[in-house]
Amino acid sequence: LTRLAVFASGKGSNFWALSQAMQADDFPAEIVFLVVDHQDAPAVALAQQLNLPVHYLNYANFKSRQAAEQSLLTTLQAYRVQGILLAGYMRILGETLIKAYPGRIVNIHPALLPNFPGREGIKDAYEAGVAETGVTIHLVDAGIDTGPIVAQAPVRRYPRDSLADLTERIHASEHELYPKTVQQLVEKGVFNP
Numbered sequence: 001l002t003r004l005a006v007f008a009s010g011k012g013s014n015f016w017a018l019s020q021a022m023q024a025d026d027f028p029a030e031i032v033f034l035v036v037d038h039q040d041a042p043a044v045a046l047a048q049q050l051n052l053p054v055h056y057l058n059y060a061n062f063k064s065r066q067a068a069e070q071s072l073l074t075t076l077q078a079y080r081v082q083g084i085l086l087a088g089y090m091r092i093l094g095e096t097l098i099k100a101y102p103g104r105i106v107n108i109h110p111a112l113l114p115n116f117p118g119r120e121g122i123k124d125a126y127e128a129g130v131a132e133t134g135v136t137i138h139l140v141d142a143g144i145d146t147g148p149i150v151a152q153a154p155v156r157r158y159p160r161d162s163l164a165d166l167t168e169r170i171h172a173s174e175h176e177l178y179p180k181t182v183q184q185l186v187e188k189g190v191f192n193p
């Protein structure tokens with residue numbers, strides 16, 4: 001099985017969807033640990049339910065992002081992690097991780113990139129009044145929500161939708177698209193040495 005780490009900062013619903021999909025006998029990958037940048041992220045409790053180790057990266061303890069990533073890299077290598085799945089990780093990755101995992105870091109974004117990058121992809125699309133938004137899975141490069149797109153799924157925004165309605169539909173789409181796309185990437189050998 002391909003060994004993957006998930007990075008999350010928040011609720012962890014995508015982390016959960018990924019972990020559930022990976023329970024299937026024919027899923028070619030496993031999550032070996034969760035990385036969080038907040039000790040109290042709800043994702044931590046989910047990892048505990050799954051008996052998965054959690055690595056808390058407290059950036060404040062390091063003098064630079066580079067130093068924080070260097071320390072994380074040691075752990076990733078000790079666990080023989082082959083690829084990284086960002087699932088609501090609200091930090092920009094630096095060169096240290098991107099160079100160590102070139103083309104092997106995947107991100108999910110709750111909008112149809114290049115539209116509505118940033119932290120508030122759902123709300124920004126909602127407020128712009130678009131009739132269609134969606135979900136994007138892409139490989140991570142040094143930019144913010146840039147990097148080659150590997151999959152997208154459109155999501156309709158109906159005239160009577162509240163922001164909460166749209167958010168719920170986006171999340172449902174994410175929970176389907178992310179595991180499916182990760183499976184395809186693993187099968188294509190993207191994380192192979």
Ligand code: GAR
Nearest residue numbers: 010011012013014088108109110118
């Ligand atoms: C997801 O909607 C994800 O697409 C988004 O954060 C949410 C995390 O939810 N990521 C970004 O906005 C990245 N720019 P979760 O913690 O329930 O998986």
